[in-house]
Each structure stands twice: as C-alpha cells, then as structure tokens.
Amino acid sequence: MPLAEYGVLVGRVRDRRREGGKNSPHYQIHVDAAGTQFRVAVNVLSALAPSELLYTADEDFTHPLLPALATVSDGFTALPSTPGGLALDFIRANLFDRTALRTLPADQPGPDNDLADKLDHYIQRAAADPAARLYAFGQRWGPEPSTPDKVFGFSPGNGVHDIHMNQGNTGRFTADDGVWQDGALILAFPDRWVAVFLAFQSQAWHTDDTTGHTLPGIPPADPDGHPAPGEPDRQIRIIAALVNPTGPAPEPETVTLLNTTAGPVDLTGWTLLDRAQHRGPLPSVLLPAGDTARLRVPPLVALGNNGGTLTLLNPAGLKVDGVAYTTAPEGRTLAF
Incomplete structure (x- = not known):
C-alpha cells in the first residue's frame, strides 16, 4: 500500500x-x-x-x-x-x-x-x-x-x-x-x-497509474537509470508548444513533436496529458523518421498560461516524453 x-x-x-x-x-x-x-x-x-x-x-x-x-x-x-x-x-x-x-x-x-x-x-x-x-x-x-x-x-x-x-x-x-x-x-x-x-537502480520508470507497481513487459533500465533498448522514452520528443496564442479563447494551442527513431511512427492512439492528467487524443498522422509535426492540442488538454506540464503517451499508455513550463508569453512558442 x-x-x-x-x-x-x-x-x-x-x-x-x-x-x-x-x-x-x-x-x-x-x-x-x-x-x-x-x-x-x-x-x-x-x-x-x-x-x-x-x-x-x-x-x-x-x-x-x-x-x-x-x-x-x-x-x-x-x-x-x-x-x-x-x-x-x-x-x-x-x-x-x-x-x-x-x-x-x-x-x-x-x-x-x-x-x-x-x-x-x-x-x-x-x-x-x-x-x-x-x-x-x-x-x-x-x-x-x-x-x-x-x-x-x-x-x-x-x-x-x-x-x-x-x-x-x-x-x-x-x-x-x-x-x-x-x-x-x-x-x-x-x-x-x-x-x-x-x-x-532497482526501481522501474514505467508504473501503474493507480498502484505505482512496475508494469509488465518493460525491460529494466541501464545501470545509470537511462532508458534501455525497448523502452519507449524519448522516441518522440516534445520540442515546442504554443501555449498562449494571440487572440481570444478558445485559442488554437499547438504542440510540435520530433520523431527521433529510424522509421516512421503512426500517431494513431497517441495521447497528450496536462498537469491535472486530463487526456486527449492526437490526430492520426504518420510522422516520418527525423521529421517534425506541429499539431493542435486536443480540447480536453488544458495548458495554463501561468505554468503547466505536457506529457506524451504512446498507444500502450506508456510515457514517451514530458515537459514543464512556468510562463507562456502571448504569441510566443516555447522551446523545450
């Protein structure tokens, strides 16, 4: 417990x-x-x-x-x-x-x-x-x-x-x-x-959202705690976000993703989470190897102008990347 x-x-x-x-x-x-x-x-x-x-x-x-x-x-x-x-x-x-x-x-x-x-x-x-x-x-x-x-x-x-x-x-x-x-x-x-x-070092970095227990089927991390081959971490990176667009609400917030893998990644079933863990689906697009995509933030995901977090999950619900920010000047894209 x-x-x-x-x-x-x-x-x-x-x-x-x-x-x-x-x-x-x-x-x-x-x-x-x-x-x-x-x-x-x-x-x-x-x-x-x-x-x-x-x-x-x-x-x-x-x-x-x-x-x-x-x-x-x-x-x-x-x-x-x-x-x-x-x-x-x-x-x-x-x-x-x-x-x-x-x-x-x-x-x-x-x-x-x-x-x-x-x-x-x-x-x-x-x-x-x-x-x-x-x-x-x-x-x-x-x-x-x-x-x-x-x-x-x-x-x-x-x-x-x-x-x-x-x-x-x-x-x-x-x-x-x-x-x-x-x-x-x-x-x-x-x-x-x-x-x-x-x-x-013995602890796992992908755990159940309710119990905190280690999820099955995930390879152990390397001796420095870094993601091991087979872990999903950092395969797709959140490299930027427009959190506070110019204009009245509802604003067209966007997130920019980078595919760091050697092959294309289908974003069908991928989701974004905000700081309160509200979850929204990404559009079903194919992101080629080495390419970036600027996508609309799902409506269910709330990005506060005075600070927040943004987390990317794959279709299995495993964290792939996550960022935090404390300010969001109007009209400025935040780079992570």
Missing part, C-alpha cells in the same frame, strides 16, 4: 551528519520547523543490489508547483497523492530529465566524489543562510514523546524519511509503491531554487 503519511516538511537547516558503513547508511539533516525539531533521513545506499543510488540536482529549478510551494508554512504538511498540487511524481510530473541521473557511491575518501559530498554542498549552504528554507518531501514518522532523536538528541523524536522515488519497487519494497508520493529535497535560496532527486 502507499506511504502512510506523505507530505512536505518546511524549515531551516540547523545541522547535518554523514553516516558511513554498509548497514543502510543515511545522510541526516537537522531541521528547525517553527520551533519543532525534525530529522530528515536521506538514503545514500540501497539495501538491494545494485547499492549505489541514482542522483541528479538542478541548481536553477523551475516548475509550476513552486509558487504554491513557497506559500507553505514551516512544519510538516500532509499532502494528498493527487495530480495538479504539491505532491511529487518522478514519472508523471515532469520534474527532471531521467537521463540526467548518475550513480554515486555513498561515501568515500576524497572531495566531491560521493553522494554525501553532493548533499553537503547544498545543505551546508542552506545552514549558513538564515533566509534559506528546506522542503523535504517524504513520509513522516513520530512524534515519539518518550524517545529522543537517535542522531541529534532532541526530544521528542520526529522526522521524515523516504526522500527518494517511491514507486516501481522490487521485492519487499513493493509494499511502499504508490503514485504522486515521491520524495525529494528542494531548497529555496534568496536567488534561486535547487532540487535534488534520488532513486534506486
């Missing part, structure tokens, strides 16, 4: 501690959330082989969820696991490009060469800036009135964990599967947002 209490913790970073060893080490973060103390436990090594985590960081993160996220008060806020709000989903929310993921060792000698070093870079910067805020998405535990925190010693024990992808699991961890409940670290600095995304 999905995570029991999914949400986002907002607060100021006070301290951090690196854990070594092989017994499921974590990178521990002490957060003060309006006077209530929390520990954020970030996995840096998997309990399942292969053990190294997949990691990517966006040092100038933009996404349509950020304006609403900035209004969340310090403390833990439970979130419904539904689209269109603040809940995260690595597959469906178009938060980052999965080909940017890289494997990193948990902790090893030398500077800037392991996952703990990468986390240190952002967390220590946040701790040094009183204006910075950490947004930790994951599952809450506690409070535990009779048990002080085992790492930082504050009482009562209180915290957030599962700061990673929480779907497409294998073995005993399939019980944690769900959609719109992925974990991440997002940091707000005075001049920008920074986002850190983590996943396990």
Whole structure:
C-alpha cells in the first residue's frame, strides 16, 4: 500500500551528519520547523543490489508547483497523492530529465566524489543562510514523546524519511509503491531554487497509474537509470508548444513533436496529458523518421498560461516524453 503519511516538511537547516558503513547508511539533516525539531533521513545506499543510488540536482529549478510551494508554512504538511498540487511524481510530473541521473557511491575518501559530498554542498549552504528554507518531501514518522532523536538528541523524536522515488519497487519494497508520493529535497535560496532527486537502480520508470507497481513487459533500465533498448522514452520528443496564442479563447494551442527513431511512427492512439492528467487524443498522422509535426492540442488538454506540464503517451499508455513550463508569453512558442 502507499506511504502512510506523505507530505512536505518546511524549515531551516540547523545541522547535518554523514553516516558511513554498509548497514543502510543515511545522510541526516537537522531541521528547525517553527520551533519543532525534525530529522530528515536521506538514503545514500540501497539495501538491494545494485547499492549505489541514482542522483541528479538542478541548481536553477523551475516548475509550476513552486509558487504554491513557497506559500507553505514551516512544519510538516500532509499532502494528498493527487495530480495538479504539491505532491511529487518522478514519472508523471515532469520534474527532471531521467537521463540526467548518475550513480554515486555513498561515501568515500576524497572531495566531491560521493553522494554525501553532493548533499553537503547544498545543505551546508542552506545552514549558513538564515533566509534559506528546506522542503523535504517524504513520509513522516513520530512524534515519539518518550524517545529522543537517535542522531541529534532532541526530544521528542520526529522526522521524515523516504526522500527518494517511491514507486516501481522490487521485492519487499513493493509494499511502499504508490503514485504522486515521491520524495525529494528542494531548497529555496534568496536567488534561486535547487532540487535534488534520488532513486534506486532497482526501481522501474514505467508504473501503474493507480498502484505505482512496475508494469509488465518493460525491460529494466541501464545501470545509470537511462532508458534501455525497448523502452519507449524519448522516441518522440516534445520540442515546442504554443501555449498562449494571440487572440481570444478558445485559442488554437499547438504542440510540435520530433520523431527521433529510424522509421516512421503512426500517431494513431497517441495521447497528450496536462498537469491535472486530463487526456486527449492526437490526430492520426504518420510522422516520418527525423521529421517534425506541429499539431493542435486536443480540447480536453488544458495548458495554463501561468505554468503547466505536457506529457506524451504512446498507444500502450506508456510515457514517451514530458515537459514543464512556468510562463507562456502571448504569441510566443516555447522551446523545450
């Protein structure tokens, strides 16, 4: 079943501690959330082989969820696991490009060469800036009135964990599967947002829209989490969209697709999704290899002028590509 209490913790970073060893080490973060103390436990090594985590960081993160996220008060806020709000989903929310993921060792000698070093870079910067805020998405535990925190010693024990992808699991961890409940670290600095995304190599990138379980018949990703031969990812790319045409509504919004494959692709049965997961069919056109097509956005798909997402699904319902945008100047085509 999905995570029991999914949400986002907002607060100021006070301290951090690196854990070594092989017994499921974590990178521990002490957060003060309006006077209530929390520990954020970030996995840096998997309990399942292969053990190294997949990691990517966006040092100038933009996404349509950020304006609403900035209004969340310090403390833990439970979130419904539904689209269109603040809940995260690595597959469906178009938060980052999965080909940017890289494997990193948990902790090893030398500077800037392991996952703990990468986390240190952002967390220590946040701790040094009183204006910075950490947004930790994951599952809450506690409070535990009779048990002080085992790492930082504050009482009562209180915290957030599962700061990673929480779907497409294998073995005993399939019980944690769900959609719109992925974990991440997002940091707000005075001049920008920074986002850190983590996943396990054993997790799948095509999952059931209801359960979050791995879909059958999809080949496993390569060791860096990149699409393997046989996965549909990026075969057709969303390269542009006219979200806010000049003139009164209803406006003729368009999307431009590029066929990256070696052969023609029939778009019959292909669909587009918006941020709320409204789905509309594409016209039945044949897109030659290497060619582009500019198509009308289906009427059921709503593209907001103040930000949104656009996702492309093949006839099997598998995600092929997805983009996000935050602004849409009138008459301007957005390039992705």
